[in-house]
Amino acid sequence: xxxxxxxVHGPAEMNEFGNYGSREEMEEAFxxxxxxxxxxxxxxxxxxxxxxxxxxxATVVDGQGESPxxxxxxxxxxxxxxxxxxxxxxxxxxxxxxxxxxxxRACRGKVEVRPFQGLA
Amino acid sequence: MQGEKxxxxxxxxEEYGRLIASLVRRFGDIDLAEDAAGEALVAALEKWxxxxxxxxxxxxxTTVAGNRVIDRIRRENQRDAKHRAALMNHxxxxxxxTGPVEDDRLRLVFTCCHPALAPEARIALTLRLLGxxxxxxxxxxxxxxxxxxxxxxxxAKQKIAxxxxxxxxxxxxxLPERLGAVLAVLxxxxxxxxxxxxxxxxxxxxxxxxxxxxxxxxxxxxxTEPEVSGLLALMLLIEARREARVxxxxxxxxGEQDRAGxxxxxxxxxxxxxxxxxxxxxxxxxxxxxxxxxxxxxxPTASDTDWSQVVALYDQLMRLDPSPIVAxxxxxxxxxxxxxxxxxxxxxxLPLTGYHAWHATRADLLRRLRRSxxxxxxxxxxxxxxxNSAERAYLARKRGELVRAGDGSACPESS
Numbered sequence: 103x104x105x106x107x108x109x110v111h112g113p114a115e116m117n118e119f120g121n122y123g124s125r126e127e128m129e130e131a132f133x134x135x136x137x138x139x140x141x142x143x144x145x146x147x148x149x150x151x152x153x154x155x156x157x158x159x160a161t162v163v164d165g166q167g168e169s170p171x172x173x174x175x176x177x178x179x180x181x182x183x184x185x186x187x188x189x190x191x192x193x194x195x196x197x198x199x200x201x202x203x204x205x206x207r208a209c210r211g212k213v214e215v216r217p218f219q220g221l222a
Numbered sequence: 223m224q225g226e227k228x229x230x231x232x233x234x235x236e237e238y239g240r241l242i243a244s245l246v247r248r249f250g251d252i253d254l255a256e257d258a259a260g261e262a263l264v265a266a267l268e269k270w271x272x273x274x275x276x277x278x279x280x281x282x283x284t285t286v287a288g289n290r291v292i293d294r295i296r297r298e299n300q301r302d303a304k305h306r307a308a309l310m311n312h313x314x315x316x317x318x319x320t321g322p323v324e325d326d327r328l329r330l331v332f333t334c335c336h337p338a339l340a341p342e343a344r345i346a347l348t349l350r351l352l353g354x355x356x357x358x359x360x361x362x363x364x365x366x367x368x369x370x371x372x373x374x375x376x377x378a379k380q381k382i383a384x385x386x387x388x389x390x391x392x393x394x395x396x397l398p399e400r401l402g403a404v405l406a407v408l409x410x411x412x413x414x415x416x417x418x419x420x421x422x423x424x425x426x427x428x429x430x431x432x433x434x435x436x437x438x439x440x441x442x443x444x445x446t447e448p449e450v451s452g453l454l455a456l457m458l459l460i461e462a463r464r465e466a467r468v469x470x471x472x473x474x475x476x477g478e479q480d481r482a483g484x485x486x487x488x489x490x491x492x493x494x495x496x497x498x499x500x501x502x503x504x505x506x507x508x509x510x511x512x513x514x515x516x517x518x519x520x521x522p523t524a525s526d527t528d529w530s531q532v533v534a535l536y537d538q539l540m541r542l543d544p545s546p547i548v549a550x551x552x553x554x555x556x557x558x559x560x561x562x563x564x565x566x567x568x569x570x571x572l573p574l575t576g577y578h579a580w581h582a583t584r585a586d587l588l589r590r591l592r593r594s595x596x597x598x599x600x601x602x603x604x605x606x607x608x609x610n611s612a613e614r615a616y617l618a619r620k621r622g623e624l625v626r627a628g629d630g631s632a633c634p635e636s637s
Contacts, residue, residue, distance in 0.1 A: 194388040
């Protein structure tokens with residue numbers, strides 16, 4: 103089994119309904135994502151998942167120098183940012199891609215699939 | 223000595239796909255498989271010239287290569303017990319001359335053509351691992367520096383290993399789509415050989431030959447998939463015209479080819495495959511394209527071509543694949559049935575201004591409508607849009623004839 107990160111990318115700018123068009127759309131996506139999470143747990147792929155607060159809450163820490171340098175905001179200023187992610191445990195890439203397609207449909211966002219080198 | 227070396231290398235290339243596929247199945251590691259195959263070649267080059275080529279050279283190579291891998295793993299096991307555990311996870315059944323061996327190559331094709339890999343990486347991996355072409359040969363065929371091609375292949379192999387691209391034949395539910403990706407890769411390899419995009423050799427027989435060889439293998443492995451037979455038929459019927467297609471460095475269009483120069487054996491084989499597909503009656507893109515080519519290769523002279531049959535087949539293809547390129551080819555056939563004016567009206571509607579064949583088709587139809595000034599402009603646009611030397615030479619000749627034909631005064635002279 104391999105651990106995969108399924109990262110959901112979405113727009114940096116959000117409205118009152120997150121990055122969804124309306125309250126109904128947001129609630130539908132939340133419900134579909136909840137159902138998908140239940141399925142991941144039931145089928146044994148679940149490791150961890152979570153949505154992230156808006157990118158405006160990010161702080162970048164550079165601890166490479168003598169004392170850490172803190173910078174308000176995301177590391178890269180882009181229009182598309184990481185909005186949330188799953189970590190799953192799947193036997194191979196075909197399974198991970200199939201689950202990513204389901205997750206993408208549920209949360210209504212594009213999902214990037216990347217294998218972990220291994221989990222600590 | 224040189225001849226013996228070449229003979230060993232020919233056998234090696236012939237057996238390469240089978241050898242790598244079997245090693246990947248047993249040891250689950252492409253790099254390891256390639257290294258072991260290379261060592262087996264060295265052993266064969268030492269041994270075969272004196273002892274003769276063994277009766278089952280593929281089996282010999284697989285045994286030698288497999289033993290090399292096991293030796294290496296044993297050495298590493300003494301340092302690292304984890305390797306022993308890893309080895310035990312892999313399928314260690316020995317090489318068998320039939321059955322599972324064929325499955326090995328089928329699995330490897332689906333790994334090499336996995337949709338998670340970039341299309342150019344799929345092509346390169348297929349030629350390297352299944353075709354046994356060297357990295358410099360592949361780089362030369364696609365006109366990129368060897369280092370670039372080596373990086374492309376290395377990156378694809380790293381992705382296969384790290385992301386665990388599976389090594390297996392897809393399930394029945396996924397097979398049609400995944401098989402489509404494999405067939406697309408084989409057809410791209412064939413097309414690059416048939417009408418090379420670069421400014422080197424206009425036709426690259428080694429690529430068309432390799433694509434046909436691999437499609438034949440795929441057909442042996444999946445004999446009940448009519449699209450595989452369709453693709454093989456399509457390649458054979460195009461390949462049959464290869465010798466007649468270029469004369470004195472110029473492309474010769476279908477209508478002007480010397481049909482005595484066509485390869486009758488390939489045409490007979492292609493026609494038999496098309497009939498076999500018709501009997502299965504599960505039409506698909508490649509089968510229809512093969513049927514269109516069967517109509518052309520059935521006609522003793524160009525004027526005997528059953529163009530209404532060609533139009534009917536393109537109508538069928540449009541229902542499966544309503545792309546502008548298919549519509550362009552259909553328009554060419556319509557022009558033969560209903561006249562160039564009707565064909566031109568169809569062509570002008572298509573959003574293909576960046577495609578050389580669109581300009582070349584317009585040029586030809588405008589020429590037949592005696593609209594020479596517009597035809598000359600279209601020939602210029604077609605010449606500018608292609609790098610293929612034989613095609614450029616042909617288009618330049620047609621444009622030149624246009625000027626000599628009469629109302630050249632209306633033609634803007636191109637530089």
